Amino acid sequence: MNSYFITGTDTGVGKTLVSAALLHTLARRHPRVVGMKPVAAGRVRHGDGWASEDALALRAASTVEVPPELDNPVLLPDPLSPHIAAERAGVRIDIEHLVSCYRELARRADAVVVEGAGGFHVPLSDSSTGADLAQALALPVVLVVGLRLGCLNHALLTAEAIRARGLLLAGWVANRIDPAMQAQEENIAWLQRQLAAPLLADIAYQDAPDPRAIALHLP
Structure with a gap:
């Protein structure tokens, strides 16, 4: 399997954008790719029901159509930390069930991109x-670093936590989410020296970024 878990230095750093871009990249090599948002907090009207905006973005980038209970098994109404949103909704988030859903997706696709919630x-x-x-x-984990003040500390702590769990940090993405941030090049260069993982992409700031236009250089 050519599958990845996408995490970020924080919420709002571009995990969905990078996950969709990774799906488009993988689709150049594999006919069947699918995204997964195991836990989504916050929903919007979609057709006759509800959906996660993140899950919708991943579906748009996928080449395999699957039931929503597989690619987004936990959809919570409130845009809050998942544990609070789940408690308010009376939902228990069961990791074993989420893993079971992933395994079913892996049976249906050549590659799965799993986007985590928050950090x-x-x-x-x-x-x-x-x-x-x-x-x-x-x-393998891909870390999305949202370039803004404080990101160096967040990136190192997250990389340390990933490796402490015995997981491979397959690479990281620099996402320039704050156009006013100073010394962006110096920050990226420092992270390249410190993270001990390949820089897969350097995404320029855009008001409406297109995941299809982002090339991830997979190792």
């Missing part, structure tokens, strides 16, 4: 986090 250690319940899910999936 690596985002709480899913009082006893589990996104890191537990990543560890259970045991996929």
Whole structure:
């Protein structure tokens, strides 16, 4: 399998954009690719029901159509930390069930891109986090670094947490989300020296980025 788990230095750093771009990149090599958003907090009207905007973006970049209960098994109404949104909705987030859904997707596709919620250690319940899910999936991890003040600390801490779980940091993406940030080149150069993982893409700031136009250089 050519599958990956996508995490970020924080929420709002471009995980969905990078996940969709990775699906487009993988589709050049594999006929069947599919995205997965195991846990989504926040929903919008879609057709006669509800959907996650992140899940919709991943579906648009996928080449395999699957039931929503597989590619987005947990859809929570409120745009909050998943453990709070789940408690409000009366939902229990079961990591074993999420892994089971991933395995079914892996049977249907040549590659699966799994986008985590929030940062690596985002709480899913009082006893589990996104890191537990990543560890259970045991996929190579791609780290999205949102370039803004404070990102160096967040990137190093996240990389350390990924490796502490015995997972491979397959690479990282620099996403220039703050056009006003100073010394962006110097920050990227420092991270290249410190993260000990390949830089897969350097995404320029755009008001409406197109994931199809982003080339990820996979190792």
